[in-house]
Amino acid sequence: xxxxxxxxxxxxxxxxxxxxxxxxxxxxxxxxxxxxxxxxxxxxxxxxxxxxxxxxxxxxxxxxxxxxxxxxxxxxxxxxxxxxxxxxxxxxxxxxxxxxxxxxxxxxxxxxxxxxxxxxxxxxxxxxxxxxxxxxxxxxxxxxxxxxxxxxxxxxxxxxxxxxxxxxxxxxxxxxxxxxxxxxxxxxxxxxxxxxxxxxxxxxxxxxxxxxxxxxxxxxxxxxxxxxxxxxxxxxxxxxxxxxxxxxxxxxxxxxxxxxxxxxxxxxxxxxxxxxxxxxxxxxxxxxxxxxxxxxxxxxxxxxxxxxxxxxxxxxxxxxxxxxxxxxxxxxxxxxxxxxxxxxxxxxxxxxxxxxxxxxxxxxxxxxxxxxxxxxxxxxxxxxxxxxxxxxxxxxxxxxxxxxxxxxxxxxxxxxxxxxxxxxxxxxxxxxxxxxxxxxxxxxxxxxx
Amino acid sequence: xxxxxxxxxxxxxxxxxxxxxxxxxxxxxxxxxxxxxxxxxxxxxxxxxxxxxxxxxxxxxxxxxxxxxxxxxxxxxxxxxxxxxxxxxxxxxxxxxxxxxxxxxxxxxxxxxxxxxxxxxxxxxxxxxxxxxxxxxxxxxxxxxxxxxxxxxxxxxxxxxxxxxxxxxxxxxxxxxxxxxxxxxxxxxxxxxxxxxxxxxxxxxxxxxxxxxxxxxxxxxxxxxxxxxxxxxxxxxxxxxxxxxxxxxxxxxxxxxxxxxxxxxxxxxxxxxxxxxxxxxxxxxxxxxxxxxxxxxxxxxxxxxxxxxxxxxxxxxxxxxxxxxxxxxxxxxxxxxxxxxxxxxxxxxxxxxxxxxxxxxxxxxxxxxxxxxxxxxxxxxxxxxxxxxxxxxxxxxxxxxxxxxxxxxxxxxxxxxxxxxxxxxxxxxxxxxxxxxxxxxxxxxxxxx
Numbered sequence: 004x005x006x007x008x009x010x011x012x013x014x015x016x017x018x019x020x021x022x023x024x025x026x027x028x029x030x031x032x033x034x035x036x037x038x039x040x041x042x043x044x045x046x047x048x049x050x051x052x053x054x055x056x057x058x059x060x061x062x063x064x065x066x067x068x069x070x071x072x073x074x075x076x077x078x079x080x081x082x083x084x085x086x087x088x089x090x091x092x093x094x095x096x097x098x099x100x101x102x103x104x105x106x107x108x109x110x111x112x113x114x115x116x117x118x119x120x121x122x123x124x125x126x127x128x129x130x131x132x133x134x135x136x137x138x139x140x141x142x143x144x145x146x147x148x149x150x151x152x153x154x155x156x157x158x159x160x161x162x163x164x165x166x167x168x169x170x171x172x173x174x175x176x177x178x179x180x181x182x183x184x185x186x187x188x189x190x191x192x193x194x195x196x197x198x199x200x201x202x203x204x205x206x207x208x209x210x211x212x213x214x215x216x217x218x219x220x221x222x223x224x225x226x227x228x229x230x231x232x233x234x235x236x237x238x239x240x241x242x243x244x245x246x247x248x249x250x251x252x253x254x255x256x257x258x259x260x261x262x263x264x265x266x267x268x269x270x271x272x273x274x275x276x277x278x279x280x281x282x283x284x285x286x287x288x289x290x291x292x293x294x295x296x297x298x299x300x301x302x303x304x305x306x307x308x309x310x311x312x313x314x315x316x317x318x319x320x321x322x323x324x325x326x327x328x329x330x331x332x333x334x335x336x337x338x339x340x341x342x343x344x345x346x347x348x349x350x351x352x353x354x355x356x357x358x359x360x361x362x363x364x365x366x367x368x369x370x371x372x373x374x375x376x377x378x379x380x381x382x383x384x385x386x387x388x389x390x391x392x393x394x395x396x397x398x399x400x401x402x403x404x405x406x407x408x409x410x411x412x413x414x415x416x417x418x419x420x421x422x423x424x425x426x427x428x429x430x431x432x433x434x435x436x437x438x439x440x441x442x443x444x445x446x447x448x449x450x451x452x
Numbered sequence: 453x454x455x456x457x458x459x460x461x462x463x464x465x466x467x468x469x470x471x472x473x474x475x476x477x478x479x480x481x482x483x484x485x486x487x488x489x490x491x492x493x494x495x496x497x498x499x500x501x502x503x504x505x506x507x508x509x510x511x512x513x514x515x516x517x518x519x520x521x522x523x524x525x526x527x528x529x530x531x532x533x534x535x536x537x538x539x540x541x542x543x544x545x546x547x548x549x550x551x552x553x554x555x556x557x558x559x560x561x562x563x564x565x566x567x568x569x570x571x572x573x574x575x576x577x578x579x580x581x582x583x584x585x586x587x588x589x590x591x592x593x594x595x596x597x598x599x600x601x602x603x604x605x606x607x608x609x610x611x612x613x614x615x616x617x618x619x620x621x622x623x624x625x626x627x628x629x630x631x632x633x634x635x636x637x638x639x640x641x642x643x644x645x646x647x648x649x650x651x652x653x654x655x656x657x658x659x660x661x662x663x664x665x666x667x668x669x670x671x672x673x674x675x676x677x678x679x680x681x682x683x684x685x686x687x688x689x690x691x692x693x694x695x696x697x698x699x700x701x702x703x704x705x706x707x708x709x710x711x712x713x714x715x716x717x718x719x720x721x722x723x724x725x726x727x728x729x730x731x732x733x734x735x736x737x738x739x740x741x742x743x744x745x746x747x748x749x750x751x752x753x754x755x756x757x758x759x760x761x762x763x764x765x766x767x768x769x770x771x772x773x774x775x776x777x778x779x780x781x782x783x784x785x786x787x788x789x790x791x792x793x794x795x796x797x798x799x800x801x802x803x804x805x806x807x808x809x810x811x812x813x814x815x816x817x818x819x820x821x822x823x824x825x826x827x828x829x830x831x832x833x834x835x836x837x838x839x840x841x842x843x844x845x846x847x848x849x850x851x852x853x854x855x856x857x858x859x860x861x862x863x864x865x866x867x868x869x870x871x872x873x874x875x876x877x878x879x880x881x882x883x884x885x886x887x888x889x890x891x892x893x894x895x896x897x898x899x900x901x
Contacts, residue, residue: 155762210871213873214749214846218730218742219729228681281669303765307750314873396664422464424764
């Protein structure tokens with residue numbers, strides 16, 4: 004394959020990523036979003052990409068739209084979906100450098116957002132820039148859609164997709180992320196799990212009390228614990244009635260792909276410092292769980308005194324944040340109703356349930372020609388790649404399928420142990436470069452598909 | 453009774469208390485302790501009381517010793533026990549004024565420590581000052597012992613009592629606090645519950661992970677919840693084996709006092725904004741619980757993301773702070789061993805148990821002549837007072853009995869709804885004045901006892 008149409012150096016790849024990391028953009032705190040979106044627009048313009056801000060509602064972070072029309076092949080459009088917001092940087096004390104340093108150490112660039120998702124975004128911008136710089140054209144129409152609320156559950160993604168449905172119309176979507184395993188093989192994910200993110204809270208009294216009063220005032224933390232205990236068994240199985248009712252078994256085709264996916268149990272355990280997997284899972288059970296098992300995870304629990312030493316206090320309230328991962332056919336609205344009914348029926352009607360976010364799971368079919376296109380590009384760029392029925396994570400893929408009617412595939416540069424959402428998140432420079440090359444090949448292959 | 457030997461104005465009572473509040477002294481944070489102890493020493497000296505700092509170990513906050521020898525009656529000694537440390541001021545956002553403002557609004561002085569325990573301390577200093585100012589003498593020897601670690605469980609009280617046993621020797625002790633009920637009747641407490649304060653923690657992995665990994669990495673918050681669930685039933689009964697083994701039933705005498713103690717259920721519910729009491733307790737069940745029911749209270753629970761919005765994180769660790777209140781004959785060391793055994797036997801040996809503090813309960817006998825002495829002084833000063841077998845709270849009374857062999861009685865100025873340990877803690881000026889008068893009467897009555 005001829006590659007003379009791309010600039011293999013991808014100049015500015017690393018320094019642009021550093022600039023992006025150094026601009027914090029935390030959607031959960033509504034911090035730095037405007038600044039970051041403007042920085043990206045100017046970066047895209049410098050790369051020769053038309054870029055503008057899109058808006059749906061006052062108070063909602065703008066999305067960024069990018070476009071390059073192809074002179075040679077104006078009938079086909081590939082859309083890159085990314086996000087410019089990042090997770091909160093806490094816990095601060097566990098970062099070796101400042102969370103937004105963009106510091107380079109050897110082959111790694113550190114900082115919140117380095118991998119998720121600013122690193123991915125940069126590879127895509129640089130791939131398009133490479134075509135424009137070398138040939139003055141792109142092999143097919145390119146569109147970018149970069150939102151600012153992914154880390155808080157893409158709250159307004161449907162508003163955007165609905166309002167700008169025409170503008171964003173395309174024939175295929177490259178999803179915002181993609182993992183690369185410990186043997187440098189990109190994992191091509193054809194699906195995403197869904198998510199139901201809720202807060203359960205109990206306010207018992209109008210103020211904290213001296214804990215000696217625990218004999219007569221109910222403790223809201225105990226109340227939450229009593230309720231939580233009814234939600235799942237010790238192996239993580241959700242005990243809410245009909246929770247799994249609509250869930251399909253894996254097909255034979257799914258199972259054969261799952262079986263062929265590598266998963267290095269030893270490396271994984273070492274990376275996280277764990278001794279065993281939940282429920283003592285081993286082998287294919289681990290891989291099946293990652294692809295297709297719903298969860299009920301406590302993302303946060305807060306009540307009472309959390310500082311050093313002793314405080315004999317009876318807290319007035321307690322709050323727990325739960326994220327339920329969902330698989331295809333589990334409807335977040337229906338699952339939320341089941342959760343509420345469960346609490347009611349088990350005598351916990353006094354616990355307040357607040358929906359933070361819900362989105363359904365989605366999967367692109369194995370038979371879609373775009374799968375082969377992406378797989379070939381990845382194999383060519385990395386030597387080998389791995390196909391995955393679904394990522395263990397969540398994104399608004401269901402909404403994209405609903406409004407854009409296009410296959411969505413996740414492929415990217417994020418090393419599996421890149422500590423995304425955690426302290427010391429990093430991106431590997433070698434993978435960023437290889438992935439930028441891979442994006443060039445995807446664009447080229449897709450144009451010919 | 454002649455009262456010409458006291459200065460009824462107690463000048464400086466309010467302004468001295470304000471000064472004390474304005475000097476933060478948070479033992480849990482090791483903050484302002486040195487400054488506060490020095491301030492008190494100089495205040496006591498101004499009142500004519502000999503005052504000095506006592507020390508046991510480097511790094512341990514000094515205690516304050518105060519003494520006035522009686523010329524007329526040098527054979528009898530009354531000791532006032534107080535503390536100059538205060539609870540942490542969190543949650544900050546719920547204070548109407550700054551936590552250490554000492555602001556006066558009508559009859560109230562606001563601020564952390566205003567009631568617990570700086571208000572109490574000031575009444576005692578001013579009572580002694582009143583005698584000295586008016587008569588140049590005190591009716592019996594007076595000693596003060598003011599520690600700086602009460603709010604973190606009087607960690608070194610035994611070290612102090614052992615080292616300074618002779619210096620602190622006395623015939624009776626007035627305890628550091630005392631409540632006044634909503635009808636302005638002081639509650640004279642003859643005992644204190646014990647306390648076992650522990651942290652249970654579980655660290656699962658070496659870092660927080662993306663919550664999609666909850667299918668394979670165990671969630672330490674769930675692990676703690678599973679363990680906590682085994683500790684108690686929904687009515688608060690502790691399910692740890694032999695937890696209540698040594699606990700005595702109430703005597704008939706105890707029960708008659710408990711029955712005669714007033715408890716205004718309606719006011720209490722209104723004050724805390726609660727609708728019912730734990731386990732739907734009513735009437736004497738509430739009073740019996742306050743005096744003699746052990747508890748298992750969650751004072752704090754922390755894990756994962758506690759900020760606003762959603763963060764899809766799988767926490768690496770979870771921690772819960774529990775305070776178990778104990779009643780007489782429950783030995784904290786033995787109870788801790790039972791807790792550890794319980795966790796071990798129920799498959800939770802992986803959960804780390806850290807002892808923060810343990811102290812046994814103590815009660816002064818009803819038949820002790822000091823009871824009558826205090827009761828008479830309180831009745832005379834307030835019109836009426838109430839006897840209580842034991843406070844619901846905890847203090848190192850057991851250690852005092854062990855080393856000083858003296859009866860200990862709690863009587864003071866703290867309005868029952870003074871929000872001690874909570875935001876907007878306050879002291880009532882009228883009660884401070886009445887209590888100072890009461891302290892004068894106790895000193896006088898005790899000298900004649």
